[in-house]
Structures are given as C-alpha cells and as structure tokens.
Amino acid sequence: MAVTADIPNNVKSRASFARQLHILLGLGLLVTCLFSLTTGPTGVSLLEVLPKLLSRTPLSKLEQVVLFDIRLPRLALGIAIGAALAVSGAVMQGLFRNPLADPGIVGVSSGAGLGAILAIVLGGLLPASFLAIFGQYLVAVSAFLGGWLSTIILYKVATRSGRTSIATMLLAGIAMGALAGAVSGIMTYIATDDQLRDMTFWGMGSLAGANWTKVMAAFPIILACLGTSFCLGRGLNAIALGEATAGHIGIRVQRMKNIAILCVAGATGASVAVSGGIGFIGIVAPHLLRLMSGPDHRTLLINSALLGAILLILADTISRQIVAPAELPIGIITAVLGAPIFLWILLRQRSVVDL
Amino acid sequence: MNMLTRRGFALMALAAFALPAQADTTQKVLSIGSDVTEIVYALGAGDRLIARDTTSRFPEAANALPDVGYMRRLSPEGVLSVDPELILASEGSGPLETIEVLQAADIDYVTLGRGYAPAEVAAKIRKIGDALDLSEAAETLASTTETALNDQLNAAENFDGARKKVMFILSIRDGKITVSGAGTNADAMIKLAGGENALTDFQGYKTLSDEAASTAAPDVILMMNSTGSHGASAAEVFAMPSLAITPAAETLNLQKIDGIFINGSGPRTAGAAKQLHDAIYGN
Structure with a gap:
C-alpha cells in the first residue's frame, strides 16, 4: 500500500506516538461524551443533574426523559456506530490495499440501503398483525439483512476454490451497487410522496431515532465485530506487503479475509440499520490517523475506533443543536465537515497518499 | 390569491371575535401540520401556540414561531x-421513536386525520377544539366549514358547462414533470373546483x-405558487415539448394555487376551490 511509504527514522517516534494516542483519544472521547450529554436544545445540563443524582434528589420528568431516554441511548449508539464505521473503513483499506476503500466496497452499504428502501416502500404490504409487532423496526431489520445478504453474494461471486479474489469482489461490488441502485429506482417510482421523503431522510442518516431497544440490538453485534477486528492488526500489516508475502510469513490469508469481511459486514450492517447512511467517518478517521501516527494496524484499529466515536458524537451534537428545535441529518454534517478535511489531506500529502 | 388570503383573514377575525373568552387549561401548544395550525388560529387560539412544523406557514403570524422541523422527522x-x-x-407525524419519547414525557398528544371529505375536515376541527377546550367555537367553525365544502362539492358536481381536464404538476425537474394521479x-x-x-x-x-403527458391532453395546468421548481412561468411550462401540444398550451391556461391547499384541507379550502373554479372556467 502506498500509504506505508514511511520515512525510516520517523518510524520509532511515530509508533510510540501511536500508543500515546490511545490515551489522548481515550480522554478526548470521555470529554466529548460529557460535552454531548450536557449539550442539547432543552438546556438540561449534566452539571445540574449530577449533584441531584449523587444526593438522590428525584429528577424532574423532563430531566429524566432528556438524559436517560434521549441523550444516553443516542450517545451509546453514537460511540458504537462511529467506532464501527471507522474500524470497518480501516480494515477495508488494509485488506484491499486501497486507500479509498470503505465498507461500501463489500456491498454492505448498497445492500443495506436497498433493504431499507424495500421496507419503507413495500413494508405496508405485510400482514397487519406482523406490522403491529415489528412495524417500527422493519426498516432497521431489513437494512441489516440486506447488508448481510449482499456481502454474502459478493463473497460467493469472488471466491473460487477457497480463494477470494479482491479484484473480483471490487468489480462485483460495483455491479451490485448498480443493481441496488436500479431496484431503488423502481421503488422510487412506486413510492408515495411520504415514502419518498422517508427514503431521502434515511439516506442522510440520523441518530435521532435512538432508543434502548436499538442500542440493545446493535451493541452486541458491533461489539463482537469490533473485538474481532482488533485482533486482525498483525495480519493486515502483513497483507500490506502483498497477499503472497503475507502467506509466506505465516499469515492464513484466506481465513483472515473471511473474518475481516464478516466483521465489516456485521459492524457496518448493524450501524447502517439503526442510523441510516452516514458517510466519510470510515475514510476520514483512519486516514487522519495514518498521517499522524503511521500505518501500523495494531495501533491504528484501536485509534480509529476512538477517533470515529469522537467524530460521530461531535457531529451528532452539532446536528441536534445547529437548527434547534429542528434537527439536521447527521450524514449531511459528516459530509460537509469530512469532505473538505479529506481534500485538505489530499492536497497537503499528495505525495504520501498517492494512488 | 391575495384576495383569498384577505378573505381568510377576515373569516378568522370573525371567528375569533365571535368566541366568548374561555378558561384555557392548556396554554402551550405545539402544532404539526399546516391545516392544524391554520385551524388553531381560526379558533382564536393562535396565542397559545409555542411552536410549529416547517409546513405551517399560514397565517403570517405562524412564521414567527419556532420551527421544530419536518413533520415526519421530528x-x-x-x-x-x-x-x-x-x-x-x-x-x-413521526418518527414513532420520537412519539414514544414524547409520551414518556407525559405530553398530551392528539393525532388528527388528513382526510379531505367535508365530514372528515369537520371532525378534525372538532377534535382540535376539544383538545383546546374550545368545543363551542370549534362546533361553529366545523359546521360552517362542512357546509361550505358540501356546497362547493354540490356546485362542482352540478356544474353544467363542458368540464375541463386539469393536470396538477407537483414539480418540474430536468424537464421531467411529476403529476398527481387519483x-x-x-x-x-x-x-x-x-x-x-x-x-x-x-x-x-x-x-x-x-408522451403520457401529451396523451393526457389537459385543458388546464395547475401548479403550486411557491418558490423553486414549482415557480415556473407559463412561457417556461408550455415551452416543454411534452406540454407544448396539449390544449392547455393553446390557451396558455396555467393556474397556480397556494401549496397550503394541497397540503391539507381546512376552513379556507372551499373558498380556494371556488376561486380555482372561476379561474379555470374564466368567469
């Protein structure tokens, strides 16, 4: 990977800086979380509530609802999803040895988007008794299944006699994306005005619908996938030298690919299912870190998780504050902030991030 | 449309003055939906509104209220x-997750139907009146509105001139037109109308x-008079190949209607329909 073009005498200091970054980013995440819990259009502040909690004074109904039913589940989902997107991005970039890779490449995003759109438009055709129980989460479940299904199809297409061809997977991913786009187009045609609006807003992503049910559903999947991803650091470092070389130095390349693809599909699928489409975290977070602290995946993956969480929580805090009492979809904010940062990185480091 | 706005204001002023002052139990009301907001004002309870949704832009006073965003993305x-x-x-209104949180916070939440049949509109007005403790005023407004709508419906059905085919264009984007079906x-x-x-x-x-637009052969094109893609001029609209060969293009019959009457049905709908009728048939 071109990103690995290091300046040798820098390597040592960057490696130790990467480990220091664990602590720095960890503290940063803590501060961001407190900031997010304290900020919101209602003006309910943690600083006022905390003494009440400690002295066991009962909270007002408003404080209780805002903190425990709105901001906390939102924060929990924000951490999980930010970490999931950033780590998935880092894993994909490492595995595909392509700095522009993101979870979209394994078909998760287009599949999940298609699943969501199908549920929005055709969900009403399901039996009423079924909808009464699952109606609210139909879009999320359908998006998750769509993400998984398309990943599995891509994987099957790209795997021949126990070997997954990354190039085939990339090409098949483009074909899948086009197909998903076409089916979405058909759905757009038969959708009602309201459904069209829902589809548009889904695509822009938001954490506004966060509640404990969603946290309970998404958290275990994301946590398991992240935990597994963190163990891939050594393998991804080896793959940077090329698949054959990685195999020669004892990395079981095929097994690693399988695990990485499953983890990315799981983490991203669960994230996209509960929050809709949120872009750029998966690209911006890993690249910022590579430039700061080098490409070593053993530290990069953990730092990506922390930075991704920080970025998403900040974006979410902005999203609920900037046009209050209304709310701006978070996908807009990550793109508006992420795209210029990304361009700036490209401009400054053109020689390093060379395709 | 200006005329109509003025007439609407006069109607509402009348309604507001006709009401005896009542003991208000609920002072802080959030209204979601342009028709709902309009009815709240028509019932003389506009001063109890503390916020509105994006679509609520009538009467003028509503624009000064905080906007909580698009009604399906609260x-x-x-x-x-x-x-x-x-x-x-x-x-x-929604999403459901938001409604659940609001119910957990013990806020009274009243859902109002979106039907446009006269009886449904009247029921909506009564329901709003009940929620605001203005049942009497709502009864008056509901029955006048229902009567006006029924009268207009009868007038429309019994109209004995040659009926004109109207095509409602929601938007024109990149030369493609989005129209209303049934x-x-x-x-x-x-x-x-x-x-x-x-x-x-x-x-x-x-x-x-x-081609479908051409074969529909509308005598009249109806659009909303708001900004953006809805605000096309007659010259622009009839210059489009799909519409250039329609009967509407020959007479340049393009009518505009305030988008609020397409969003929902309320006390001013019958008047707007009457005015549209006159505009279409050129009385």
Whole structure:
C-alpha cells in the first residue's frame, strides 16, 4: 500500500506516538461524551443533574426523559456506530490495499440501503398483525439483512476454490451497487410522496431515532465485530506487503479475509440499520490517523475506533443543536465537515497518499 | 390569491371575535401540520401556540414561531425544548421513536386525520377544539366549514358547462414533470373546483413520460405558487415539448394555487376551490 511509504527514522517516534494516542483519544472521547450529554436544545445540563443524582434528589420528568431516554441511548449508539464505521473503513483499506476503500466496497452499504428502501416502500404490504409487532423496526431489520445478504453474494461471486479474489469482489461490488441502485429506482417510482421523503431522510442518516431497544440490538453485534477486528492488526500489516508475502510469513490469508469481511459486514450492517447512511467517518478517521501516527494496524484499529466515536458524537451534537428545535441529518454534517478535511489531506500529502 | 388570503383573514377575525373568552387549561401548544395550525388560529387560539412544523406557514403570524422541523422527522429533544403541554399532530407525524419519547414525557398528544371529505375536515376541527377546550367555537367553525365544502362539492358536481381536464404538476425537474394521479389532495381539489383530473389511472404522485403527458391532453395546468421548481412561468411550462401540444398550451391556461391547499384541507379550502373554479372556467 502506498500509504506505508514511511520515512525510516520517523518510524520509532511515530509508533510510540501511536500508543500515546490511545490515551489522548481515550480522554478526548470521555470529554466529548460529557460535552454531548450536557449539550442539547432543552438546556438540561449534566452539571445540574449530577449533584441531584449523587444526593438522590428525584429528577424532574423532563430531566429524566432528556438524559436517560434521549441523550444516553443516542450517545451509546453514537460511540458504537462511529467506532464501527471507522474500524470497518480501516480494515477495508488494509485488506484491499486501497486507500479509498470503505465498507461500501463489500456491498454492505448498497445492500443495506436497498433493504431499507424495500421496507419503507413495500413494508405496508405485510400482514397487519406482523406490522403491529415489528412495524417500527422493519426498516432497521431489513437494512441489516440486506447488508448481510449482499456481502454474502459478493463473497460467493469472488471466491473460487477457497480463494477470494479482491479484484473480483471490487468489480462485483460495483455491479451490485448498480443493481441496488436500479431496484431503488423502481421503488422510487412506486413510492408515495411520504415514502419518498422517508427514503431521502434515511439516506442522510440520523441518530435521532435512538432508543434502548436499538442500542440493545446493535451493541452486541458491533461489539463482537469490533473485538474481532482488533485482533486482525498483525495480519493486515502483513497483507500490506502483498497477499503472497503475507502467506509466506505465516499469515492464513484466506481465513483472515473471511473474518475481516464478516466483521465489516456485521459492524457496518448493524450501524447502517439503526442510523441510516452516514458517510466519510470510515475514510476520514483512519486516514487522519495514518498521517499522524503511521500505518501500523495494531495501533491504528484501536485509534480509529476512538477517533470515529469522537467524530460521530461531535457531529451528532452539532446536528441536534445547529437548527434547534429542528434537527439536521447527521450524514449531511459528516459530509460537509469530512469532505473538505479529506481534500485538505489530499492536497497537503499528495505525495504520501498517492494512488 | 391575495384576495383569498384577505378573505381568510377576515373569516378568522370573525371567528375569533365571535368566541366568548374561555378558561384555557392548556396554554402551550405545539402544532404539526399546516391545516392544524391554520385551524388553531381560526379558533382564536393562535396565542397559545409555542411552536410549529416547517409546513405551517399560514397565517403570517405562524412564521414567527419556532420551527421544530419536518413533520415526519421530528427530533425528540427539539420538541421537548419548546416545552409543549399539548401536541396537535397531523396523522403521519413521526418518527414513532420520537412519539414514544414524547409520551414518556407525559405530553398530551392528539393525532388528527388528513382526510379531505367535508365530514372528515369537520371532525378534525372538532377534535382540535376539544383538545383546546374550545368545543363551542370549534362546533361553529366545523359546521360552517362542512357546509361550505358540501356546497362547493354540490356546485362542482352540478356544474353544467363542458368540464375541463386539469393536470396538477407537483414539480418540474430536468424537464421531467411529476403529476398527481387519483387519491391525492390535489385530485380532491380539482374535483372540488369542478374540474376533471386529467390523470386518474394511478394513485399518488408520479413522474410522467413526455408522451403520457401529451396523451393526457389537459385543458388546464395547475401548479403550486411557491418558490423553486414549482415557480415556473407559463412561457417556461408550455415551452416543454411534452406540454407544448396539449390544449392547455393553446390557451396558455396555467393556474397556480397556494401549496397550503394541497397540503391539507381546512376552513379556507372551499373558498380556494371556488376561486380555482372561476379561474379555470374564466368567469
């Protein structure tokens, strides 16, 4: 990977800086979380509530609802999803040895988007008794299944006699994306005005619908996938030298690919299912870190998780504050902030991030 | 339309003065849906509104209220931040997650139907009146509105001139037109104005092919007079190949209607329909 073009005498200091970054980013995440819990259009502040909690004074109904039913589940989902997107991005970039890779490449995003759109438009055709129980989460479940299904199809297409061809997977991913786009187009045609609006807003992503049910559903999947991803650091470092070389130095390349693809599909699928489409975290977070602290995946993956969480929580805090009492979809904010940062990185480091 | 706005204001002023002052139990009301907001004002309870949704732009005073966003994408904390005691929400407001949080916060939440049949509109007005403790005033407004709508409906049905085919264009984008089929508020408005919807073989709004637009052969093009893609001029609209060969293009018959009458049905709908009728048939 071109990103690995290091300046040798820098390597040592960057490696130790990467480990220091664990602590720095960890503290940063803590501060961001407190900031997010304290900020919101209602003006309910943690600083006022905390003494009440400690002295066991009962909270007002408003404080209780805002903190425990709105901001906390939102924060929990924000951490999980930010970490999931950033780590998935880092894993994909490492595995595909392509700095522009993101979870979209394994078909998760287009599949999940298609699943969501199908549920929005055709969900009403399901039996009423079924909808009464699952109606609210139909879009999320359908998006998750769509993400998984398309990943599995891509994987099957790209795997021949126990070997997954990354190039085939990339090409098949483009074909899948086009197909998903076409089916979405058909759905757009038969959708009602309201459904069209829902589809548009889904695509822009938001954490506004966060509640404990969603946290309970998404958290275990994301946590398991992240935990597994963190163990891939050594393998991804080896793959940077090329698949054959990685195999020669004892990395079981095929097994690693399988695990990485499953983890990315799981983490991203669960994230996209509960929050809709949120872009750029998966690209911006890993690249910022590579430039700061080098490409070593053993530290990069953990730092990506922390930075991704920080970025998403900040974006979410902005999203609920900037046009209050209304709310701006978070996908807009990550793109508006992420795209210029990304361009700036490209401009400054053109020689390093060379395709 | 200006005329109509003025007439609407006069009606509402009348309604407001006709009401005896009542003991208000709920002071802080959030209104979601342009028709709902309009009815709250018409009942003389506009001063009890503390916020509105994006679509609520009538009467003028509503624009000064905080905007909690698009009705299907309400933010739970945003809604709580305006501190409402009562939420009057048009059917389809959401998402469900937000409504659940609002109910957990013990805020009264009243859902109002979006039907445009006279009886449904009257029921909506009564329900709003009950929620605001203005049942008497609501009864008056509901019955005048229902009568006006029924009268207009009868007038439209008994109209004995040659019926004109009306095509409602929701938007024009990149030369493609999105039009109303059956079962929409626009369709109901066309009927109420004594016209015939040029496109009834599908439900809802659809983007039409050029040839389908031509074969629909509308006598009148109806659009909303707001900004953006809706605000095209007659010259622009009839310059489009798909519409250039329609009967409407020969007479340059392009009518505009305030988008609020397409969003929902309320006390001013019958008047708007009457005015549209006159405009279409050139009386």
